[in-house]
Amino acid sequence: MKVQERIETALDQFLARGESSVAPPRLQEAIRYSVFPGGARVRPQLVLAVAAACGDDAPEVSDAAAVAIEMMHCASLVHDDLPCFDGSELRRGKPSVHAAFGERLAVLGGDALIVSAFDALNQEASAHPTRLVALLNILAQGVGVPSGIIAGQAWECEDHIDLAQYQRAKTGALFAAATMAGAAAAGVAHEPWRELGDKLGEAFQVADDLRDAVSNPEDLGKPVGQDEALGRPNVVAARGIKGAVSYLKELLAEAMASVPACPGEEALRELLMKQAAQFLPRELAQEAA
Amino acid sequence: MKVQERIETALDQFLARGESSVAPPRLQEAIRYSVFPGGARVRPQLVLAVAAACGDDAPEVSDAAAVAIEMMHCASLVHDDLPCFDGSELRRGKPSVHAAFGERLAVLGGDALIVSAFDALNQEASAHPTRLVALLNILAQGVGVPSGIIAGQAWECEDHIDLAQYQRAKTGALFAAATMAGAAAAGVAHEPWRELGDKLGEAFQVADDLRDAVSNPEDLGKPVGQDEALGRPNVVAARGIKGAVSYLKELLAEAMASVPACPGEEALRELLMKQAAQFLPRELAQEAA
Numbered sequence: 001m002k003v004q005e006r007i008e009t010a011l012d013q014f015l016a017r018g019e020s021s022v023a024p025p026r027l028q029e030a031i032r033y034s035v036f037p038g039g040a041r042v043r044p045q046l047v048l049a050v051a052a053a054c055g056d057d058a059p060e061v062s063d064a065a066a067v068a069i070e071m072m073h074c075a076s077l078v079h080d081d082l083p084c085f086d087g088s089e090l091r092r093g094k095p096s097v098h099a100a101f102g103e104r105l106a107v108l109g110g111d112a113l114i115v116s117a118f119d120a121l122n123q124e125a126s127a128h129p130t131r132l133v134a135l136l137n138i139l140a141q142g143v144g145v146p147s148g149i150i151a152g153q154a155w156e157c158e159d160h161i162d163l164a165q166y167q168r169a170k171t172g173a174l175f176a177a178a179t180m181a182g183a184a185a186a187g188v189a190h191e192p193w194r195e196l197g198d199k200l201g202e203a204f205q206v207a208d209d210l211r212d213a214v215s216n217p218e219d220l221g222k223p224v225g226q227d228e229a230l231g232r233p234n235v236v237a238a239r240g241i242k243g244a245v246s247y248l249k250e251l252l253a254e255a256m257a258s259v260p261a262c263p264g265e266e267a268l269r270e271l272l273m274k275q276a277a278q279f280l281p282r283e284l285a286q287e288a289a
Numbered sequence: 290m291k292v293q294e295r296i297e298t299a300l301d302q303f304l305a306r307g308e309s310s311v312a313p314p315r316l317q318e319a320i321r322y323s324v325f326p327g328g329a330r331v332r333p334q335l336v337l338a339v340a341a342a343c344g345d346d347a348p349e350v351s352d353a354a355a356v357a358i359e360m361m362h363c364a365s366l367v368h369d370d371l372p373c374f375d376g377s378e379l380r381r382g383k384p385s386v387h388a389a390f391g392e393r394l395a396v397l398g399g400d401a402l403i404v405s406a407f408d409a410l411n412q413e414a415s416a417h418p419t420r421l422v423a424l425l426n427i428l429a430q431g432v433g434v435p436s437g438i439i440a441g442q443a444w445e446c447e448d449h450i451d452l453a454q455y456q457r458a459k460t461g462a463l464f465a466a467a468t469m470a471g472a473a474a475a476g477v478a479h480e481p482w483r484e485l486g487d488k489l490g491e492a493f494q495v496a497d498d499l500r501d502a503v504s505n506p507e508d509l510g511k512p513v514g515q516d517e518a519l520g521r522p523n524v525v526a527a528r529g530i531k532g533a534v535s536y537l538k539e540l541l542a543e544a545m546a547s548v549p550a551c552p553g554e555e556a557l558r559e560l561l562m563k564q565a566a567q568f569l570p571r572e573l574a575q576e577a578a
Contacts, residue, residue: 022454023435027443031434079400084392101446103373107396108443111368114400115433118407122425129418136411136425144404145320146312154316154397157390165311 007044010063011035011070014120030101030109031116034074039092042204042275043178044070049271050182050193053264057186058131064124065135065181068117072143073174075113078106080153114143125185134184142177149174167205168198175201192260199255200272206248207279209236214284245284252276296333299352300324300359303409319390319398320405323363328381329568331493332467333359338560339471339482342553346475347420353413354424354470357406361432362463364402367395369442403432414474423473431466438463456494457487464490481549488544489561495537496568498525503573534573541565 015035019028044066051062081088081096082103089099098106117139125132142148152170155161176197180190213236236244256269304324308317333355340351370377370385371392378388387395406428414421431437441459444450465486469479502525525533545558 018434020435022451023440024443024447024451024454026447027434027440075400079396082392082396084396103371104446105443107368107371107373108439108446111364111400111403112434112439114403115429115437115439118425119429119433122422122429126418126422129415129421132418132422133411133415136407140404140408140411144408145307145316145401146309148404150397150401150404151312151316154313154394157393157397158313158315162311162313165313 003045003048004041006048006063007041007066007070008036008038010067011038011044014064014067014071014116014123017123018116018119026101027105027108027112030097030105031112033100034078034097034109034113035071037092038070038074040278041070042279043073043174045275046175046178046197046200047182047185049268050179050196051186052182053259053262053268054183054186054188055263058125058128061125061128061131061135062182062185064120065185067120068135068139069142069174069178069181071113071117071120072139072149072177075110075117076143076149076153076174078110078113082106085153085156117143128187131184131187134190135181138177138180138184138190142173142180147173148177167202171205171208172198172201175204188262195258196255196260199251199258200276203248203251203255203276204279206235206244206251207276209234210241210244210248210280210284212236213241241284248280292334292337293330295337295352296330296355296359297325297327299356300327300333303353303356303360303405303412306412307405307408315390316394316397316401319386319394320401322389323367323386323398323402324360326381327359327363330359331564331568332362332463334564335464335467335486335489335561336471336474338557339468339485340475341471342548342551342557343472343475343477344552347414347417350414350417350420350424351471351474353409354474356409357424357428358431358463358467358470360402360406360409361428361438361466364399364406365432365438365442365463367399367402371395374442374445406432417476420473420476423479424470427466427469427473427479431462431469436462437466456491460494460497461487461490464493477551484547485544485549488540488547489565492537492540492544492565493568495524495533495540496565498523499530499533499537499569499573501525502530530573537569 015032047066047069048062056062077091078097080086081091082098088096090096097109118136121132121135121139125135143150145151147165147169149170152166152173155166176194179193179197183193184190235247239247259265259269304321336355336358337351345351366380367386369375370380371387377385379385386398407425410421410424410428414424432439434440436454436458438459441455441462444455465483468482468486472482473479524536528536548554548558
């Protein structure tokens with residue numbers, strides 16, 4: 001549980017630095033509420049796993065990278081839950097931010113998290129300018145236009161959806177940012193790490209579709225059958241449950257094969273396979289292993 | 290008009306770099322629509338004016354700073370216009386972004402502009418790491434918690450408003466960021482430039498209150514009497530029109546007195562006074578001069 005603790009502590013510390021008696025108190029509350037308690041923290045774990053595999057010689061930079069990626073993820077959940085999008089009243093088993101604090105603080109809280117993500121990188125990586133520049137670039141690409149998660153969400157507003165772009169941008173982009181950020185934080189060339197993130201992101205999406213298709217609402221903390229109700233592209237709808245499981249196995253194999261040579265290569269593969277198993281419904285986990 | 294052209298060109302070029310056939314087309318359209326045609330571009334002009342006074346030895350960095358500040362300003366207008374806030378249907382004389390593109394693209398377009406603002410700094414200032422770090426910090430402070438423009442807007446969601454914090458954060462923070470960013474872009478210590486931005490920001494707010502109180506809707510491109518209707522703190526309501534005009538004069542005098550020693554000191558003062566006069570309704574401009 002050391003990595004989980006490291007992530008929670010880093011998130012807490014970065015948020016605490018921005019907190020102040022001069023800030024509007026409900027905004028501060030809404031921001032904390034968006035970040036804690038977290039979900040599975042898959043993306044920051046991925047950042048730290050890759051950083052560790054690459055030597056993790058500047059752990060404060062890795063922490064900032066993990067925090068930045070997770071803050072962006074939380075910001076996207078808060079904005080995607082807004083009534084104009086999914087209108088979800090529930091997130092991670094509790095009222096969503098707009099349900100608890102109102103739409104205005106959900107908009108502003110998400111905005112503040114986007115700003116804080118960049119700020120976290122700047123605060124911790126300024127002693128390593130080359131890493132800072134790489135990390136800022138990775139973060140902006142993973143989140144913004146043309147193909148980050150904001151662009152992914154925006155495909156839902158188009159009359160004609162480019163399905164490949166949509167799926168890649170909506171989930172894959174931030175996973176690719178996570179693996180690349182882990183490498184960049186450790187001072188290693190990040191581009192070779194993109195494919196791992198891409199494949200894991202797609203695998204995660206397939207696993208999510210599978211859970212969406214077979215799970216109970218209590219297991220997820222959000223309503224099930226959402227994709228179908230919203231007419232979203234869904235691997236299970238396209239390939240059936242068996243087909244989706246075998247596609248997931250392919251993706252994981254490709255992901256493992258893509259891991260670049262690095263000191264912690266084998267340990268990283270083991271860790272990733274263990275984590276991947278956790279994102280499947282129990283009844284499917286064995287089948288996919 | 291050279292500075293105006295420089296700003297429009299820089300904004301256009303930075304947006305163009307993020308545009309791509311793989312991006313969702315309506316999101317791209319909404320982003321351009323948020324930025325062009327602009328308002329008075331007061332803040333980026335201020336960035337460039339201070340940069341010029343400090344030597345402007347890396348004009349590409351100054352341009353990026355001006356672009357970043359203006360993108361943040363545009364993002365804040367797009368989000369502040371959302372139905373959950375002001376619900377303004379009109380902005381700069383045309384339908385606001387949510388009125389033209391829907392709420393979802395207004396949320397996402399604003400988000401994308403926040404990301405692009407940081408990205409613009411990173412793209413252009415990476416060859417000057419010290420300036421990059423300073424600029425990122427200035428931008429995050431001017432926009433985020435505890436006292437940037439997002440915090441300013443969030444004060445409107447509190448039961449008890451800290452008026453001084455509210456006014457400073459809502460407008461002053463981005464003006465202070467503009468003057469400091471101009472100095473930082475030119476490689477000069479930025480902290481001494483904060484007061485100029487603070488004072489100009491407050492002066493701008495007073496001028497805005499005066500315009501809001503006396504103008505015609507056609508002059509502003511937005512409905513008048515908004516502050517009163519929304520119960521917002523307003524200098525004119527507190528001091529009357531005459532009192533507000535004389536307070537404005539004080540603020541401008543303090544602003545001029547605060548300009549730090551620099552090569553272009555005198556020219557900067559002249560320019561700022563000329564610009565200040567433009568933000569008052571015609572009938573009050575002479576009185577305040």
